[in-house]
Amino acid sequence: MRSAAREFRARAREALGNASLQTALDRAGGGFADKRREAVAELPEFERLRAQAKEIKEHTLAHLDFYLERYESQVVASGGHVHWASTAEEACRIVVDICRNAGASRITKGKSMVGEEVALNEALERAGMEVVETDLGEYIIQLAHEPPSHIIAPAVHKTRSQITELFHEHHRRFGLHGRATDVAAIVDEARTVLRQAFVSADVGITGANFLVAETGSTVLVTNEGNGDLTASLPRVHIVTAGIEKVVPTLEDLSVFLRLLGRSATGQEMSAYTTLFTGPRRAGDSEGPEEYHVLLLDHGRSTMLGNEFHDMLRCIRCGACLNHCPVYGSIGGHAYGWVYPGPMGSVLTPLMVGLGEAVDLPQACTMNGRCGEVCPMSIPLPSLLRRLRMRAFEQNLVGMRSRWGLSAWAFAARRPWLYRTVARSGSWLLRTLGRRRGALRRLPLAGGWTRTRDLPVPEGPTFLTQWQRR
């Protein structure tokens, strides 16, 4: 997918003024966060599991070449094929070739963020194939020609009535002319339409939540069961996965499974967790005849060796999105690429270039909630701060910010000056806003005062209070 992260400011402004998006975001609101909190409260071992998960992932990343090679040899031993792609283009070419060799015209897909990352659907459609997304949320946004706005709830920005109209428009060709208005009817209509896609597909493509080196298995977690129908009914099953998805053993996998569902949706276990190992076996009466795994790098090996290494522990649960006030206000599309919210504000600049996405690390209040809820203890606020520093060093921030930061740095290195400026500034603001306790306008602070008042400081400065203690 082409990145539109450059347009972040305009898109964010538009999102704030988009009434139906705001309705959808309000409805989704704290639901995820509440469910996660309850699920975590019910598992006293959560914090210790979190520490173990980090340790296991760090061990795996420190020997990533070993575990990838072991995973590969186990896939081959079970009758499957492994393909490697450094770039998005390579990944698309490999998958298109597999589909062509299989004589495929119809393809079903389970939700895959790697698939989104490399824009796989577009590549397959260009090659003349029909692609149907089977996760309900992904199917909805496919009909709407939109990218996902959340990594686990891709259509969270859509209201029910918008979905009713989309289905009405697109399902006429299947002889369905009514309007499904309640949730049950909408889900049933999708079930009917997609059932036909499942049974007629030549190739099924899914992502992977984990890859197990010990057994050569792909682990796929869903609630709908669409991933299993996608993987099991067609003649060919293709898995697309990032190279960071590998874990050593099934025992290691258990730790991640206990964290993933709880962090994502507050579930102990999602409805379906499946281990796929190779194609159909002798004696099997069904299942794919060919099984392929595509391992994608796309910037991951670079992250392995630099200061953004921690980001490779991400298991794509979405907890950081669900706890981010900025994401909660503007939704996922404003971020302009595949990954939104805090994890996206780190990944997008690293994958598409900081120059293309310089505003994303700035769109953060540094409240720290993302880091607190991350099941893999990824220090997201620190990573965002590092990206801000990089942007400053690479001269990617605007002149006003540069001057402002330089002036602040000048004062911060001279305590007497800093204290004088802070004290007189605070006095000035208090005097100006004496009557209302707030200011309507202030030079250089238009970004703040355009949409709200600026409260004036109350009492002495922080440094003064600190000295008095």
Place this chain on the structure above:
Amino acid sequence: MSDATSSAGRTPSARDAILAAVRRALRRDGALDVSIAAALDARLAAHATHLKPAVGDDLVDRLVRKLEAVHVSVSRVDNAADVVQAVGEHLAAHGLPQRMVVADDPVLAEVDWPRNWAVERRPACRDDRVAVTGVFAAVAEAGTLALVSSGDTPTSLNFLPDDHIAVVGRGQIVRHLEDLWARLRERLPGLPRAVNLVTGPSKTADVEQTMQYGAHGPRRLHVILLEER
């Protein structure tokens, strides 16, 4: 498959480039030191477990409680002869036909299906309404059924029909996921094509975060707990 698409031959350059980039990032020149590789092999072979959540002593009680918490209905019967009645009650409760696809599972071999029921042993088709299967194991920890693919137990039974009825023998209940892995290694080394861990019926919350059952897979999951096995 031809050699050109075999795993090592397909895109050797990308494979080598990625592994080289990984090693460079890890500040290593070539493959791992032999002694480190041996230690990693030993780690893989040891299957050491990590922290396992407390589950309590009564596994049957835990399993039933957890199943019911994820929208699974449960009936308990003494022996295989009672399975028919339990299935019949589920069919009647939901207005389902006495027509079903059944897995060729040892636990179901002793069941004497009524002559007027249409019982077939085959993979499921798109319009099948009811499937009856056994399980490989049931994990008490979170109320999870483990089903494995084979010629006798096709995966489609677990996903295509509207209603999935699973018969679980008491002796098939294990405590944690780790106990399931151990049992899989012991009885099915090399793993079957698919191991399905099923925790409740199919569901989605993709429309306005409202939970709806029966997204693509079964609308209902019913467990018959068999005391004597």
